[in-house]
Amino acid sequence: MAVHLLLAVILALAASHTTATDPTQLQDFCVADNTSNTRIDFAPNGGLNPPHTHPRGTEFLVVLEGTLAVGFVTSNNNNKLFAKILYPGDVFVFPQGLIHFQINIGHQSAAALAGLSSQNPGVITIAKAIFGSKPPISDEVLAKAFSA
Template sequence: MVSPLHALVMTKKRREPAESERHKEHDGAGGVENGLKYIKPSRIHGHSSQCSTNTRLNTLCISLVRIDYAPYGGLNPPHTHPRATKILVVVEGTLYVGFVTSNPENRLFTKVLYPGDVFVFPVGLIHFQFNIGHTNAVAFAGLSSQNPGVITIANAVFGSDPAINPDVLAKAFQLDKNIVKQLQSRFWWDNN
């Protein structure tokens, strides 16, 4: 008979390195390289190291992302990670960051971060980063899941496929229906 405690334990089979790989160094995650090809219009570039691209991270329940922000205006737009807490470490530049708590308070917490500063974004809360400096900014984000998920808020609402009925969004955001249609026509980024 299996005890209730043991029944809750879930194991994952870890891939063992092949004989030819066993003598290679396995002391780092790797896979996070320099970027600087910015995505328009947000003017950021992200490169991640996840278990899907780096088997050394499999079963560790973490992901690592390097984010490069263009000078003044590079933006990681409001988004959420439904399955992970994020910790952000600024390496260079100056970022204005923040998150919004859940209903009913919807309280905004913000901070200006400089190199060496760290900020935590709680799991599932809407958050953002914005480069307020006049030079490039670079940050590393650690996420507490090997599959954190990401939902970019504006893209999910105004760029869904199929589109949400403009009447619904006009009423929800108290906007004219034509403005909603204009917003729905502008989104350029997929929602994954």
């Protein structure tokens, strides 16, 4: 597993070096203040990283331990779900700007490392943005938006 993980990290870093961009090249010379940990720990039986998007960055995920169900949804043109069950050593890529999620479907804790193609990828958690806006979105708008 360690060899697979190392290979995945090397490939991801090599790919991000040649294709990753930020909105401004100035970011290539600045030290980012964001030094948060990229490890994600999932509780057993349903630990969730809820549906969210990164408007300015592609994300890759490497599973360290456990079993995760992951997926992303394409744009409004067809709303196709691409989903997969991941095991230790597996890697998955979430394209920039698309809604995606991860959930632990195992009975043990799970952990993964995430990397993004931008120093400032942004994050929009869908439920929090819709139901937690201030001031709130009107019930009429939400009812119409969520009706079939």
